[in-house]
Amino acid sequence: MNPGDEVDGNASEQRRNKAVQGVGVPGLPAGTSAPAGKARPGAAPDAPAGQRWGVVLATVSDEGHEKVAAVARDRFAATYPDLKDAYVRSTERGSVVMVGHFSGPADPAVKPFLERIKAISPDGKVQPFARVYLSRVQTSSDAVGPYDLTRARRKFPNTHPLFTVQVAMWSDFDSNTITMDEVRNKADAYCKGLRARGVEAYVKHDEDKRLSIVTVGVFDSTAYDPRSTLFSPAVEKVFKQFPTMLVNGDELLQPPQKGTPAGTPLSKQQCALIEIPP
Numbered sequence: 547m548n549p550g551d552e553v554d555g556n557a558s559e560q561r562r563n564k565a566v567q568g569v570g571v572p573g574l575p576a577g578t579s580a581p582a583g584k585a586r587p588g589a590a591p592d593a594p595a596g597q598r599w600g601v602v603l604a605t606v607s608d609e610g611h612e613k614v615a616a617v618a619r620d621r622f623a624a625t626y627p628d629l630k631d632a633y634v635r636s637t638e639r640g641s642v643v644m645v646g647h648f649s650g651p652a653d654p655a656v657k658p659f660l661e662r663i664k665a666i667s668p669d670g671k672v673q674p675f676a677r678v679y680l681s682r683v684q685t686s687s688d689a690v691g692p693y694d695l696t697r698a699r700r701k702f703p704n705t706h707p708l709f710t711v712q713v714a715m716w717s718d719f720d721s722n723t724i725t726m727d728e729v730r731n732k733a734d735a736y737c738k739g740l741r742a743r744g745v746e747a748y749v750k751h752d753e754d755k756r757l758s759i760v761t762v763g764v765f766d767s768t769a770y771d772p773r774s775t776l777f778s779p780a781v782e783k784v785f786k787q788f789p790t791m792l793v794n795g796d797e798l799l800q801p802p803q804k805g806t807p808a809g810t811p812l813s814k815q816q817c818a819l820i821e822i823p824p
Contacts, residue, residue, distance in 0.1 A: 598753055599653070600644040600683045601663055603632060603675060607640035615641035626666055635683060644683065650754070656680055682754075693737050695750040698764045699822050708822045709769045710748060710761040711784045714792035717757035724794075726756055732795065733758035745787075761820070762788060770819060781819060790814040 603622060606615045615634045622629040622643065632645040645663065648656050660678065667673045690696050695710065702708055716733045718724040733749050737760045740747035751758045762784050769781050777785070791798040791814075798815035 598683050599648040599650055599656075599680055600633075601646045601660060601678050602642050602644055602681050603629065603663075603678055604643040605640065606642070611641040612636045615643055619643045625668070628662060628666060642681075644681070647683075648680065651680060691734070691749070693734075693741060693748050695748040695759075695761060695822060698748050699824070702764065702766075705766050706824065707767055708824075709765040709781075709819050710822055711763055711765075711781060711788070711817050712759050712761050712791070712820050713747075713784075713788040713817045714760040714795075715757060716759075716794050717755075720756075726753065729756065729758050733760055736760050736792075736795075764822070765819075777819065785817060788817050791817050 604615070604618050606618070608614065612634070615636065619632045619634050622632045622645075629645055632643055635642050635644060646659055648659075660680065663678050664673060664676050666675050698710065699708060714733070714736055716724075716729045718726075718729065730751050733751065737747045737749040740760070740762070746763055748761045749758060750761070763780065765778065765781055769778050770776075771778075799812040800815050801812060802810040
C-alpha cells in the first residue's frame with residue numbers, strides 16, 4: 547500500500563475539513579463526496595476492542611451533516627453488498643461514513659479489504675470508491691474530558707516544551723485481564739480524587755496502547771536544567787508529594803541494579819517528568 551494515499555494515521559487530530567469535492571458516487575446525497583483527502587472521524591459508539599481503524603468512504607461537513615451522512619450510509623449499504631456494515635462517525639464539525647474495523651495499518655486484512663472496496667464498480671467502468679483510505683476511528687472514549695491532559699496543552703499553546711509529572715499508570719500490559727473501560731475508569735477515578743484534594747491532576751487515555759496515565763502540574767522549559775541535571779523547585783515539590791510511581795494502583799518497585807550485594811531490597815520507582823505533546 548502507499549501510506550500517503552491509503553492511510554491516515556492521525557485523522558482524529560487533523561484540522562477541520564470543509565465538504566470535500568471528490569469523486570462522485572451514485573446516489574450520494576448533496577453535500578457529500580467520496581474522499582479526495584483526509585477526513586476527521588467523529589465520536590460515536592466505541593469500535594471493537596483493539597480495532598480502532600476503518601476505511602473512509604465519504605465525508606460531510608455541511609449543515610445537517612449527521613443526517614446527510616446517515617442517508618449516505620443507508621444508500622451505500624442498500625446498493626453495495628460489500629458496504630452493508632458501513633457506519634457513521636460524527637462530531638459537531640462533520641461526519642464520515644466508514645466501513646470495516648482493523649487493528650491498524652499492519653493488520654493483514656487491510657490490503658485485501660481496501661482492494662475489494664476500491665474495485666466496486668456499478669457499471670463496470672466507474673469505480674466510485676477508488677480513493678478510499680484507512681483511518682483511525684475516533685470514538686466516544688476519545689472525547690476530551692474536563693481533566694484531560696489535552697486541556698493543559700490548550701492552555702499554553704505557544705509554550706514549548708511543556709511538561710507534566712506522571713504519577714500513575716493503568717494498563718493490562720497485553721494480559722487481557724483488565725478491559726480498557728476498567729483502565730479508563732480507574733485512571734479517571736484517581737485523577738478526580740486528586741482534584742478533590744486540590745491537586746492539579748490530569749488524565750490521558752491511549753486506546754491504541756491500551757493504557758491511561760495520570761499526571762500532576764504543568765511546567766515550562768525551566769522544569770529541568772540539563773546542564774546541572776536539577777529539577778525546578780516546583781517539580782521537586784511534586785516529587786516530594788508523590789514519591790513513587792503507581793502502576794495499576796500499586797507502587798512500582800525496581801529490582802536492585804546488577805552488581806549490588808545480595809539481599810538488597812527493591813527500590814521504589816520515582817515519578818517522571820514527561821513532555822506534553824504539542
